Amino acid sequence: MKKHFIGIGLLALLCACGPEKTTTEPQNEYGIVLPEGFEIDRLYQPGAHEQGSWVSLVQDDAGDFYTSDQFGNLYKMELGEGAPKVEKLNLNIGMAQGLLWHNKSLYALVNANPKNDLGTQSGFYKIIDSNADQLLDSVITLRHFEGNGEHGPHSLVLGPDGKSIYMVAGNYTKIPKDLSARMATDWQLDNVLPVILDPSGHANELDAHGGWVAKTDLDGTHWELFSIGMRNTYDIAFNADGELFGFDSDMEYDLGMPWYRPIRMTHISPGSQFGWRTGTGKFHEDYPDNLPGIADLGQGSPTGVVAGTGLIFPTAFQKGIFLLDWSYGTLYFADLKEVGSSYSAQISEFLSGVPLPLTDAIVGQDGNLYFLTGGRRLESALYRVRYTGSESTEKPKASPSEEALALRKLRKQIETYQMKKDAESVPFLLEYLSHEDRFIRFAARTALENQDPSAWIDQEIAENTPAQIEMAVAIAHKGNDAQRTQALENLIRHNPKAEMGTIRAIGLLVSRMEAPLASPTKKALQNSLKPLLLQAQADVNREVVKLLAYLQDSSIIDPVLTAMETDTIIGQSTRDKYLSAAISGRSEQYGNDVANMLANMPNDQHISYAKSLSVITEGWTKKERDRYFDWFQNALQKSGGKMYSKFILAIQREALPYIPENERPYYESLAKNRESGATDYLKGVSQPEGPGKAWTSSDIIEAYEKRKGVPDFKGGSDMFRASLCINCHSMDGIGGNTGPDLSTVGTRFSLKDLALAIAEPSETISDRYEYSEFTLKNGNTVSGRVLSDVNGKITLSTSAFSPEVTTTIARKEVIKEMISKTSPMPNGLVNRLNDTEMVNLITYILQGGRRNPDVY
Structure with missing residues (x-):
């Protein structure tokens, strides 16, 4: 699927294809930049009344608003002619990052801070008026969830049928085991090479499913796992076609790395998988076993998502989706375009401000857009955006093309088999494994995996077709080693093509093998891949090198090193991950790490090659070793995200165990000397003159x-x-x-x-920087940031000033574990x-x- 990036080179295109933004300077007292013809009002500031920092918003049938403090209570607000009337709900519930009003009930998705005073757990709640006195007075617990914090349970939205509710949770929220699922739940890392975990410890202990969306009924009785593989999508929204969309976050520490993903808009179709994995393990967007985003937006912190349906705005705005970015105070507009059974999106900036930490937005009953700022106890406010211009605000007429309607109808028909087993559906599903529409192929393969494998796993599939790739993915997920080997041999029999689907299917089959590949199969695979070495586009070349490195083919060392030494061009597709339209107009809003990286950019292609070569154990010459380790010294001079140099050094360490013992001290000294080269931040610095005081x-x-x-x-x-x-x-x-x-x-x-x-x-x-406290059987307490928790051992970084200082404790010695209430x-x-x-x-x-x- 073709995606649209916000890039400097595309700015003119976006202005032409999306709603044009003509205002470049703030035209209001709040310093907020708005398009021409719009006005904005700040309606309320809860911090002035000690009512916390608001992160969620909803409107009831009477037009009153309900909102929640991120770390405190729920509030009801009435807007009238005078000042808003705001009252705290006298209920032991709050911290709701998701609120939904439906059938005279307030639904709340609570993301409970461990230090909360309300006694509330993270979970899904229904708040009702039990005695019909127009006051919400009773809280019904529908379900608890295990997860909290910035990657915990987030938001709720009513389904198009009015009878179902969809919720989204971040990757630190565990999926309950009793949910029926639209996709196979035997998820694994599915990387052909070992995954290097984040050196900061972030998300290292998490399961491979990532962030997720679930669907339930109005009583929270029947649950369905709807989508997986996001990093940390905060909010979701349905468009007028009844299709679901989200806005997923990046991992800014990974800037400059081949596995970095920008923040992106996603079309969350039923059974979808978006391929998030911890550390270096994230799926490429072109892998057939996951779906791509429909637009990349560069860097930011995604929060709210709201459809324009119901706005009294110019017609074009009513058909799209608004996306809120917390970090850089920007509200984007996504103009959706039909692409097969899915969409692409043209992204433009709708409004922005400094500071303007956007948290949530809704379409009001009056046709205006209401949004909140706040979060993390920042100063919070409720704003209203009104259109007062002269363009037509006529409600858009449903005008999908006949082709799009037909394809969407077909995809939905296929998706019904994701939730029911029917042997008679197998021929139907097999037929659409070769469909030209990626979302239809994906839906058919996902549905097939939920059927009895005996009904489809031995079916004849035409070779060199998309169906062969989809079938190979399904067999990798659901087959045994004999069946995986057969599928692998089918792929390599007529020499695989240098294209992503085939190479990924081979890698997935290999990574899912429970036993080592048989020697004849391994040799045949090696022979079929070697002619493809460095012969395709950059992304495919990476995958071919990975596979040949996995096969321990040392003949690739010299040509790959030569590519790392001579091919120094940074591709435009790599640069487009970081260039956003906002940079050209107000670059001060974006982190200087991005600007510094663009000026001193690492070659992420070479980093991928270096990681692959690190696993080759034998066949190196002394000259090749020197060339390889020289590359690291150059790479460490480049700029990237916070973990850039630590990831480079981690790749280097992966290679050290395979160096002959008599040569190892030399190469180890190179690594240690570079790693210990700390910057003297106090050189030439004037110390405070004082006199100081205990600052408040x-x-x-x-x-x-x-x-x-x-x-x-x-x-x-x-x-x-x-x-x-x-x-x-x-x-x-x-x-x-x-x-x-x-x-x-x-x-x-x-x-x-x-x-x-x-x-x-x-x-x-x-929660990314909080410490954990462990009380041990001997009475000691150990506090620090968890770097890893594997094989019965917990490794902690115990000093914020010297993160390299670590300690390891045995999991069996821990009698109590809690989040520290004291900042590092x-x-x-x-x-x-x-x-x-x-x-x-x-x-x-x-x-x-x-x-x-x-x-x-």
């Missing part, structure tokens, strides 16, 4: 607002280093990675938010600073470490 958030705000002295850029940079902020936080691409990157903090944090984070770091701790960031790091030094520090952070001429 109110003190910081007061000092900043008085603006004592003219902010000094070097003074701010020095205080960022002298206060040890740089040891854990990066700024302008420089610094540690055990805490959040602060380059774009000014796009979502107000002065109040930043002051609180500095003075009271334990008040809000992102110590209190008082800034207490040496005087007022002027504090103002310099705060200004420096809010400006993202950039010498903004309007400030300095």
